[in-house]
Amino acid sequence: KSVGSWFIDAHTLKYMHDKYGIIASCNCKDQIGTDGYTMWGGYWNQAYYPSKQNAYMPAQNAKNQIPVPIFRMLGSDPIHQYDQGLGTSRQRVISLEPVYPKSGGDEKWCQWYFDEFVNGASMGYAYTQVGQENSFTWKRMGEAYEMQMPMIARMKAEGKVVVKTLGEAGQWFKDHYEVTPPTSVTALNDISNKNLKTVWFNSRFYRANLLWEKGTLRFRDIHVFDEKVASDYLTKKGTTSRCNYYALPFLDGFRWSTAEFIAGLRFQTPSGEKIVGGDPVVDDSTKNELLVRWPTQKPKGEFVIRFTEQSTSITFNGEAKDGWLLELTSQKDVKTPFVKIDNKKVSCVYENAPYSVSVSKGNFKKATGADLQITPEGGSIKLNFSKR
Incomplete structure (x- = not known):
């Protein structure tokens, strides 16, 4: 069956x-x-x-x-x-x-x-x-x-x-x-000599992917799910040899990149320096929660990333609690889905489907040389993916 x-x-x-x-x-x-x-x-x-x-x-x-x-x-x-x-x-x-x-x-x-x-x-x-x-x-x-x-x-x-x-x-x-x-899908050992590490999180509301590379960390992918978004072929037939099924991007590290410029939502300092750290520890012992701990050298401390069904929270414990941010960049020819960036909400449209991502801790802002920045509030950012 x-x-x-x-x-x-x-x-x-x-x-x-x-x-x-x-x-x-x-x-x-x-x-x-x-x-x-x-x-x-x-x-x-x-x-x-x-x-x-x-x-x-x-x-x-x-x-x-x-x-x-x-x-x-x-x-x-x-x-x-x-x-x-x-x-x-x-x-x-x-x-x-x-x-x-x-x-x-x-x-x-x-x-x-x-x-x-x-x-x-x-x-x-x-x-x-x-x-x-x-x-x-x-x-x-x-x-x-x-x-x-x-x-x-x-x-x-x-x-x-x-x-x-x-x-x-x-x-x-x-x-x-x-x-x-x-x-979740977790791979903290790399078969290649690049020593990459990754964590995928999925729920009925969104998916997110973390990638560690050369001591740095970035979100490689975030897509939002909405049951109201109909397939392109729900009420009309496909007439070509190709088909296209998609979710709603907040970050698309493949389509928004080139071989020379890699899109991502990166952990960095307000002055633009990369935050460098050690090996992450991933814990799924609490039901319906994925906890990622990432120790850092500069600034010295630890990021705690908590994935739950509807949200992702990021907290830094250590020196200068607000001395970090997340910066989203894409290659220059990309048209991102962001149509309005407010302090607490980013409004998006993709393939005629409207959606949004909000923060209950932290702030969004448009920044020079970046598509988007997310700054912490009291050392934390909390992204909400369940409200459309």
Whole structure:
């Protein structure tokens, strides 16, 4: 009682639920331009209940959701997939798929991926999908698939993972969650020599991604979800070989970047210096909350970043409590969705959909040389993502 595809629209998904009683579905991982499909800004991994108006958009309320959890396929590299192909119209692929020799086809990469999957903070549950679309044929996928299976069997025997069919996973999800839960994907060890670290947070209201690079920290991505935003194809048919599904960007570190200039919401001092720190500690021991602690050398202290279902709060404990800020910059040709920046709210429009992000602690402001700055209040910033 499960159905999967690159993408299944809301009409079809609801029909299959109502007529055939399906209990689970799956769609492709986030991507831009691959095989004509752009699916960008959504619930990054694990599973979500989709809006009745848009199968890519997580619903915020049970009454407006299709009661079929959708699991994201293909096991994206949580660190490196996002930035593949910066400045181009298509992403390259780094995933668990067996046909890719530098990721799912490489035993060392697979071991790294499974280690991060098992050990990284994930909140309610961690999840990945294994396998390959059959059109690639066994000749291309067979050797690596047979390499992955014993690795998974070993983790299962050690009690590290549970192996389920898609239908079984869907039933488990429905038994545990009435609405989409908050989840995370954490990778604090990098298989490359760049020593990058990342945390993805997802809820039914928004997603956010942190990236540590060379001792610095930035938000790489923040997208907001709104069940009222209908799919482009809800009331009119698609007539081309391409399709476009999207969430609502507050920060898009891929589309707003080039290979030379990387967009981001960066931690820095009021004078523009980068804040440099050590290794983060990520804690998911409190239900429905993800806590990230980042010790810093200059200014000396510690940032505490708390992700909850509806908001993200950032507090600095140490020297000069307000001696820091967040600055959002994008490459110069980007038209950001910001239409009005007030002290406590940024009003946005993307693809004709209005939305906003507010602060209950801190202030927004437009700054020279930046799209946006967020300054702390009493050492803290609190971003609210649930009010539209």
